[in-house]
Amino acid sequence: xxxxxxxxxxxxxxxxxxxxxxxxxxxxxxxxxxxxxxxxxxxxxxxxxxxxxxxxxxxxxxxxxxxxxxxxxxxxxxxxxxxxxxxxxxxxxxxxxxxxxxxxxxxxxxxxxxxxxxxxxxxxxxxxxxxxxxxxxxxxxxxxxxxxxxxxxxxxxxxxxxxxxxxx
Numbered sequence: 001x002x003x004x005x006x007x008x009x010x011x012x013x014x015x016x017x018x019x020x021x022x023x024x025x026x027x028x029x030x031x032x033x034x035x036x037x038x039x040x041x042x043x044x045x046x047x048x049x050x051x052x053x054x055x056x057x058x059x060x061x062x063x064x065x066x067x068x069x070x071x072x073x074x075x076x077x078x079x080x081x082x083x084x085x086x087x088x089x090x091x092x093x094x095x096x097x098x099x100x101x102x103x104x105x106x107x108x109x110x111x112x113x114x115x116x117x118x119x120x121x122x123x124x125x126x127x128x129x130x131x132x133x134x135x136x137x138x139x140x141x142x143x144x145x146x147x148x149x150x151x152x153x154x155x156x157x158x159x160x161x162x163x164x165x166x167x168x
Contacts, residue, residue, distance in 0.1 A: 048052055066106035073137055073160040074109045080131045090116050110162040
């Protein structure tokens with residue numbers, strides 16, 4: 001009888017131990033899966049820093065976080081518009097569209113604005129271009145058609161902010 005109880009305890013303890021190990025391995029696998037993008041970025045930065053003797057590796061746009069970049073660009077452009085005298089009542093419509101390309105996603109924001117009283121497009125555009133060059137952004141489109149002036153701001157590959165200025 002003693003041998004049967006001892007065997008049962010060892011068997012039960014072994015099953016619990018196995019379940020515990022399986023749980024720990026699954027949790028570790030889940031953590032690695034959740035942080036896989038950071039591991040890849042870290043590895044590419046390590047290789048690019050010259051520690052391995054290889055040539056620097058440029059991180060592709062698919063790996064960088066365009067969502068954060070587009071949010072920063074949109075916040076900067078809106079701050080610029082506010083400093084340029086745009087008021088809340090001048091905004092006709094504001095909407096966002098999620099874009100996907102090359103394995104990346106970002107938010108493209110569109111602001112439709114009524115041209116404020118006393119607005120002069122020449123000085124505005126000159127100040128905007130100065131702001132964009134300081135921010136590392138580019139003016140990707142500058143078109144006037146039918147009383148609408150459309151400006152696209154982005155990073156030369158992706159539009160982050162579209163401004164549509166309507167005549168009153």
